[in-house]
Amino acid sequence: MIESSLPILSLMLAVPFVAALACLFVGDRAARWIALIATLVDLALGAVLWANYDIGGAQWQFVESIALFGTFKWALGIDGIALMLIMLSVFLMPICIGASWVAIKTRVGLYMACFLLMETLMIGVFAAQDLFLFYILFEAGLIPMYLIIGIWGGTNRIYASYKFFLYTLLGSVLMLIAMLWMANAAGTTDIPTLMQYDFPAQAQTWLWLAFFASFAVKMPMWPVHTWLPDAHVQAPTAGSVILAGVLLKMGGYGFLRFSLPMFPDASAQFMWLIFGLSMVAVVYTSLVALVQSDMKKLIAYSSVAHMAIVTAGLFAFNQQGIEGAIMVMLGHGLVSGALFLCVGVIYDRLHTREIARYGGLAINMPRYALFFMLFTMASVGLPGTSNFVGEFLGIMGIYQASSWMAFVATTGIILGAAYMLYLYRRVVFGELVHDDVRAMPDLSIREWALLAPIAAAVLWMGVYPESFLAPIRGDVTALTARLAATAPAGDAHLAIGKPKLTPKGEALHGAATGEGH
């Protein structure tokens, strides 16, 4: 293990936390600047963290451990997966602050404090190495989000935040009970140790389900996804960015960190539950996205569809599937965040998310149209953008587990093109018919500065994803090795010999008609 002389992870938690406290006691203007500087400092620290991360070195790096009381430890440390998600968080945070710069006018200090606190908690979740530390940070991360939606949200914000609360409550209670049982049975709360611990197969089933209840809501998976569209619609722009960008990734991270390595038998056993829900989610939410008239709702539903590819990829039990899922998590974090920013840009001008109110923006906002096009194309998984790498690897992995799941996931890519291009057409193309739309100015320098870095990152991930794949490769290899014993054989493997007819005797006939359309 690498003992860093500087407790850089604690420092990354401390900077936004201290800044959050400071924001509560200063004026609006100062709060904005404090928040921006603190998040930029954290971004710089993140860059240092990445630069010093030893690829191919120890699995857990930058480890810190201080016993606090009882068995409770302040234990931090990261592997490559956590590193990437921390980078995503610190990258999006300054952008969120910038997005709120003029849009938030009331209780600015409290607002900035909420965001900074959330940054602390998010980094903490990805870095925590103690079961209960993880739990506390994981659940506490929701509190600032409630506040952001509940105080600075839209007209129906109370309903949205209450729905958000109710969904997550049930899952988290079950997860806590499971954690208590695990700590008791294994005699440790150390996450790396638990990841190697073999729980009895019978117990795994129940533990897996308890964790599933929490992570499935966070993901969100169908049918516990209905909080997400409401939360997105009501949240302020920056809230949506962080919700889509990072908070949704916590579910996937949970599956990666807990469900898969700790309960491999149960994971294999429930593979078809995950695949089944993911298949429904891909088709169902994509079709729902097609008929939305509210921009944010549309993107929210598309998030559910994308996250279904993540869950299916994770439960493909192979290198491509899991690495692809992680890449989708990162890519979707950037792209959906950027899409919400794009919505925010025009929402700030016209104060409506109604798609029909726009149209013809390519005429008066050409730079905006260019960015929006790039992120739309990234969202539909065009090669050369971040999401293609993730979706391609992910579905390639899924195919090895199940050709059915891969087939359905790929249909989601057709539908994705349909709803995103339909959205783009209605907002950006066409004639300018409304005078207030005609009067909208193109991107300001501030808005340009928010979108350009994400655009660069999206292309970087699309053209040279090796920068992002290399740090996670070792961890995914370790995980697949752990899963190897239980991984179910795929349905599609090669067999020598002529195709045999299925019992019904219509295999070839089915193929001929199936391909004919």
Added chain:
Amino acid sequence: MIKLIVFLPLLAALVAGLGNRMIGNVVAKAITTGALLTSCALSWPIFLAFVAGNASPSVTPLFTWMQSGGLDIAWSLRVDTLTAVMLVVVTSVSSLVHIYSWGYMDEDPDQPRFFAYLSLFTFAMLMLVTANNLVQMFFGWEGVGLASYLLIGFWFKKPSANAAAIKAFVVNRVGDLGFMLGIFGTFLVFGTVSIPDILAAAPGMAGSAITFLGMRLDTMTILTLLLFVGAMGKSAQLGLHTWLPDAMEGPTPVSALIHAATMVTAGVFMVCRLSPMFEAAPVAQGFVIFIGAATCLFAATVATTQTDIKRVIAYSTCSQLGYMFFAAGVGAYGAAMFHLFTHAFFKALLFLGAGSVIHAMHHEQDMRYYGALRKRIPLTFWAMVAGTLAITGVGIPGLAVGFAGFWSKDAILESAWAAGSLGVEGGHLAFLVGAFAALLTSFYSWRLIFLTFFGKARWTQSEHIAHALHDAHGDHHADSDHDNPPSQEDAGHEPAQHGPAAAGLSDGTGGYHPHESPWSMLVPLIVLSIGAVAAGQVFHHVFVDPEGGLAFWNGSIAFDAHLAHASHEVPTWVMFTPFVVMLTGLWIAYNNYIRDPGAPARFTAMFGPLYTFLLNKWYFDELYNVIFVRPAFWFGRLFWQRGDVGIIDRFGPDGAARAVQGGSVLTGRLQSGFLYTYALVMLLGLAGLATWAMVRF
């Protein structure tokens, strides 16, 4: 050098696209056109070196793209004979189209964007043809799809252009579903996506099986079928063809470059590139023959009834692609590539010629409003005639002289017959279908020429011309504009027979003066005319001859010298059939549109239902609308309103709330302060639980 060829267009696209109004029209146009001319100038020596037989295949690695487990994908540029052919096709047509667009797009306010898209397209197409692995090919595949989407919707204020752009992208995505699943399956079977490795291992996979969607199928059959679905989408084959005619909403230079000469031939290129895989899958080859022949026939029948000049050429493209596919299906990959090569020249010529006509006729695209343009725009006329002579395959079989299409189309038909004689199922049928389609080709091509350039002028009835006159002469002619629909083939319009001179304009021109296009547009026409006349004569030896072909292709496609040999020894009647049907088609067109202009109306009256069926393009659009589009929206609303709101929310969170609150009006009572309470209670609960847990252990 190949790096320059491929990346110069990208660089130019970025400069022109991002610089846009800052650098101005002329700079943007000069940079993109200059980059393309450079690429083109660098490509020809490569191609000629392969023709001369003193070049060897090479792969230029760039850098790693994706690596994951056993999957290793690198960016690299492959150059072999097949690539070299595509390089010259793509860069030549693209540079000519760039030059042409200087004139054609001269009045457009958004020129840098247009040229940036054109160059971006060229880059993506070059990435496609230089791909050494399936995933990079897919990158190019989707890249050209993006450029096509952007260019079809270039006039983004037009709703019809936007609809066509989305349709093109989404229908192509349906094909991509097959392509992607094909790549996944290929990786599963071969453990690699590198094309040379796959092709080397493909024959060894014959006789094995994999399971796909619960069905146990022959490995190579299912893989090639999946990949072929991708090719069908991109090359607009029957079933996935519906986007191509609509794509004519884009500016005409785009139609020439993307929807005729290059992008739509990507499917044929893919099948040829992967030809050893298809050779190992006879069932899939049969499917390719079937789809190719069916498309060839279908599109040709529809082309005979269309009145929009660009749509006629679009269906003609679709039909010609069908020829290429069934050639590939019977194993005559050399002939397929040869037709791709010659078709690129003469079809780009026809489109650019049509663009020149449209330019002269003030954006009128309906041939019913043309006529008598032969003397007005003579250069365009002769260029169009050269293109038509090429597409209809004019030539003299015995003497071995002829226009480009004579060489390539006859090679395809003869190969099909020869393959049928050698035992390829469907070969003879493909020949017969192809020959009949050749008759239709000749008919609709000459019909286009006769309607446009011969007969009497019918311009006054065109709204576009009326606008032009209106602008030019005030409202002098306004009263004669809209009440006089044309007399020919007017199924969609009321057949009011006023005659051309009804409004007192004795010559039907309305005083409008079509002008020949500027030289920037005429030079590409002249260059392409040379290609349409001579490309077949000059290159047939290396593309399709048994000995020359074997040396030229050098293993880059599965060139079958035996079949090539057999195709030269078909019965005489087979050899003369294309010639005869070509003359027949010409005669029918001449008879109906020059000699007896009333004949088409009588014919359509006699065969009303058939005519309507063809005019409506076999009702594919209507069918898909009913089967796919409307149900998608219907299910979307159902899932949303009934599923999410009606079931999940009702029995989930809302139900829970009602249960807790005893049915009281929850939301009304909630204040924003209430949230703090929630948060606080939760935090306290958490702290309590955590403390309890820590103390316990």
